[in-house]
Structures are given as C-alpha cells and as structure tokens.
Amino acid sequence: MTTSEDLQQAWDALKREVSPLPGVYQRRVFAHTGFALFAGLARPSMATRLTLGVPSAVGTEDLERATRGFRVIRHYESADRTTYVSLELDTPAYHDLFGVITEDVATSILAAADEAGAVAAMRDRLNRWERFMTAAGPEGLSREDQIGLFGELTFIRTLLGLSIKAEDAVGWWTRANQDFQNGNRVVEVKATTGNSPTILTISNELQLDDADCEELFLFHLWLKEMRGGGVSLPTLVKTIIDTLTGAAAATFEDRLLDAGYHVAHEGLYEAIGYTERKRNYYRVEEDFPRLGHSDLRPGVGKVKYTIDVAGFERFRRDELAVIHALAQTS
Secondary structure (H helix, E strand, C coil), X not given: CCHHHHHHHHHHHHHHCCCCCCEEXXXXXXXXXXXXXXXXXXXXXXXXXXXXXXXXXXXXXXXXXXXXXXXXXXXXXXXXXXXXXXXXXXXXXXXXXXXXXXXXXXXXXXXXXXXXXXHHHHHHHHHHHHHHHHHCXXXXXXXXXXXXXXXXXXXXXXXXXXXXXXXXXXXXXXXXXXXXXXXCEEEEEEEECCCCCCEEEECCCCCCCCCCCCEEEEEEEEEEEEECCCEEHHHHHHHHHCCCCHHHHHHHHHHHHHCCCCHHHHHHCCCEXXXXXXXXXXXXXXXXXXXXXXXXXXXXCCCCEEEECXXXXXXXECHHHHHHHHHCCC
C-alpha cells in the first residue's frame, strides 16, 4: 500500500466513525517506522490533517503558517512532553491537491533518520508547497504564467539538446531576478503569443538590469497558441523529465513547484498547445531598450513595462554563442 493509500484509508475510517461531538479525531499511521504520525479529522468541519509528534526538545520553529488551501498549527502536550505539528486543510476547494501535499510531506518525513531530521524535512517541503500555493491555486497557473513557463522549459530543452549537463541545465534555472544564472552570467526568457514578434512585457525593473551581471542575455520565444494542436505544457514537462535522473530530476521537480506547476493540474493545461514561430537572443547592454533600478526615482519600484526590440538588431546574438557564454565560469 502506498503512502497516499495509507493516509486515505485512515481518513476514510475516521469519517465512518459517527461522533456528534466537535473536536479532532486521529489515527496513528506508519507506526512501524517509529515516527509519531497521525491522520486526523476535525469535526464538524471534516477538515483532514496530518500530524507529526516530536519530543519538546526538538525545535519546531518556523513551521506554523497559513497560506492558500492549508495551515500549519502547533500545540504542546505537557503530559507526554511532546510538540504536535499539524498540517490541516482549511479550504475545501483544495481537497484533491491537499492529498498530494500530505503524501509528499509524509514521504519526506518517513525518509528521515530521526525526529530532528523529520522536522527539517517537513519544514523544507512546507516551504516548497507554500511557494507553489502562492504561484497557483486550485485553478492552476494563469494563461500568462503558462506561456512564461513554456518558454523557460523550452530553453532547458535547448540546453539539454546541446549536450549541456542535466545538473547544469536544471541548476541554472534559478527563477530569481532573471530566469537562468551561472555565476555572473544570466539569461532572461520571454515567451509571447501576441501578433507582434518584437513587443515584450518586462515584469519588473530588475529583469533587464545588468548592473550586477558580467553578461545579461534576453531570449525571446515567439509562439503560436493552438487549441488541440502543437506541444502542450504537460508534454514538454514529460519530455524533459524523461531525460533526467537522480539529483537533476529532483531539482527539476522542485523548480516546477516553485513555478506553480504540479502534475495534479496537468489536465488543466492539455487542451492548449504551442508551436514555435521564431526565437531571438539579445545581449542586454548600452542603449538596449530597458529600465534599470538606477533609472527610477526614490520610492518607485515594481515597475511593469513593455519594450519593442524592432530596430535593435545590432544586439542580436547567435544561440550557440549565448549558451557558450552562459556555460562559462567567471
């Protein structure tokens, strides 16, 4: 029986137990592992939860939180000197996704060597899922975010196709101020589906700011959006996953979570596909059209603006030259 099935079986059993009294009802799960893990059900809300109990000497700081879909609460029982940390569903619309989250958290806990390691594993996965929930709700990624992610994944596939090591191709995908970074060399990816092949939207004043970069490149991928045709986002994800193993595969899955993508939502993205119209690379320097942080007056920030790269062909660079530059270490 899988971790998910064990948890679901416990929750189903708790639902069958008729009790008119409000409160939290729990069943221990995975007792053979030695960890104090419980599947719980809160009545009358019927909210499911996963609880980890650890000795009070084990630090559980920074675990409490509330984000879209779930919350984490702690309470201390003096009778057994145990701190209980509970991950609880608090929005019914997230029920299916919550099952995925609890399976992931429980699996990470069960792989730990001791209670301290279990808490660290729980904290790490909760941090990841909190970022995911910030990026996407039960309805999945916005159309704009889907297109942006498709562009970033296309660049990863390009790197892999040019024999860049998988751990590098995935490891450079930082999704920080720019999408890809290796040392002081960075690449910002912009994917668009509009009618113009030269107009791009820049999300903030740091994306094209090369003040702290040795080299900054812009990759513009112009796509055609198609219903029922082209390459869908899930297909592209699977294509990349099939080429990855070990640490690179694990890192890639974590980066997808950071981007707000999970296989639980892939059905939301399958109807739309993309075909490539054109790709261009630019070296961002000198009078290339952009705003930088130093261009803004004090107190101004989070600036979103558009640029038109028509007429700036002198900044164009060859794809192989850009990737070669990115692969260099300073």
